[in-house]
């Protein structure tokens with residue numbers, strides 16, 4: 001027996017029990033009960049012993065205990081919902097924390113014992129029948145209160161979302177700690193005051209652009225935010241919606257997903273005074289939040305600082321129940337926010353000057369005590385395209401932390417139902433960074449690569465480095481929605497990338513699981529090569545196109561493009577179009593026929 005640690009089992013017989021309060025033991029919705037079951041499951045796998053989960057006051061079972069939640073006796077009054085404390089010595093192990101904190105603490109303990117939760121379908125769990133828990137004194141709090149990405153692994157596997165400590169993703173049941181959900185998620189103006197309903201009788205509710213009210217049916221307009229009737233209507237519609245959709249934490253009152261903000265005399269005057277179109281917007285959202293606070297004291301009213309409303313206002317400040325989500329959609333994603341010299345990515349202020357993202361982040365950081373970031377981690381026009389953002393993930397997360405950001409949503413390619421372009425790795429790194437932007441990200445990256453890709457890791461590392469180096473050398477800037485035309489995607493480089501994939505495949509040729517992972521990532525190179533060959537050189541090979549889409553689907557992948565299904569993308573390439581989205585009716589937003 002290890003004198004310095006807490007030994008769990010001997011000869012496959014448990015020496016300890018897991019103890020939780022009796023009320024958690026009898027409550028299937030208790031995250032503390034889930035924490036106990038998870039601990040039993042993983043410790044059982046490690047030690048091959050069956051460690052009992054018992055009520056704290058149960059006289060049966062081993063007296064030596066791992067105590068969770070209130071059974072730990074730890075003072076957790078300083079912990080947030082996600083924070084936790086672990087104390088371990090040779091006599092006892094205690095884990096306490098907030099609503100989700102105990103479960104997070106259990107996963108943290110398991111990671112300290114050598115477990116790794118890389119993806120929902122790939123975990124590393126050591127086998128060690130003589131395992132003993134070393135002395136631990138730890139207290140952890142996340143840097144960001146709201147953490148979400150939407151890679152498919154989180155949306156489809158809530159248990160994995162809890163393991164990766166995402167509290168804003170999809171729908172996480174109460175037994176896994178629940179999550180911070182939006183009643184309405186984003187771009188809600190047209191849901192609250194539809195142009196097709198009010199446009200005809202009340203053109204004054206809608207944005208005036210170039211001297212004319214835009215009341216287009218289908219919603220390509222914004223609201224006139226200085227109109228008191230619009231305010232009253234939004235308050236009432238929001239009240240109705242929240243009454244019929246209880247149980248949420250956030251409610252978005254936000255501009256539609258296009259430009260065209262109101263420039264009527266009143267809106268223009270306020271925006272000019274505030275130096276940004278966020279002026280009218282934030283005054284409006286504050287007024288909604290103030291009116292609804294008495295009935296909904298726990299709801300946070302959220303809005304966007306997005307495109308025309310991105311720069312911070314000079315005077316108005318968010319109420320305590322208002323959150324501002326600053327969006328990085330114009331940014332370049334191969335340079336950190338503070339190190340890109342592409343001036344064309346700035347947005348226009350009302351006075352005609354331009355503001356870049358890092359300025360907006362810093363300005364909002366000074367004035368806003370609840371700022372979330374909506375950031376982008378893939379190419380939305382071509383999900384498979386290699387997205388060379390590997391070297392900016394940590395720096396950007398640190399810039400967010402240093403500028404008073406409280407929550408982060410990393411928008412990804414959930415719609416493609418899985419990983420290509422190393423998205424499993426990206427999702428793992430994002431999860432580590434949103435918990436702690438200053439974590440040892442290189443170690444996390446290396447551990448993932450070595451386990452997930454095995455002997456192929458070396459060649460694949462070389463590929464990812466070559467990708468980022470070439471991007472720098474060829475002076476590329478990379479947007480969220482580009483066609484695959486960048487210098488780092490030219491044919492000479494595609495050949496070199498392919499050679500590295502050949503090397504990676506050779507290294508794992510006897511390991512079908514890892515070989516499949518290599519070939520799935522190679523789809524990125526195949527896609528770009530096919531696209532460039534067909535579209536740029538007119539070298540049209542229907543059989544090759546059909547083969548690509550067959551392989552894409554065989555890996556369980558779905559959409560290639562944010563806006564249309566994979567069949568439409570397939571048809572588009574056969575017909576020589578850059579994107580299936582070209583079939584869309586941009587005015588009505590009507591999608592092409594969906595084959596399912």
Ligand SMILES: [Zn+2]
Nearest residue numbers: 224262264267
């Ligand atoms: Zn107006």
Ligand SMILES: [Zn+2]
Nearest residue numbers: 332335340477
């Ligand atoms: Zn750049």
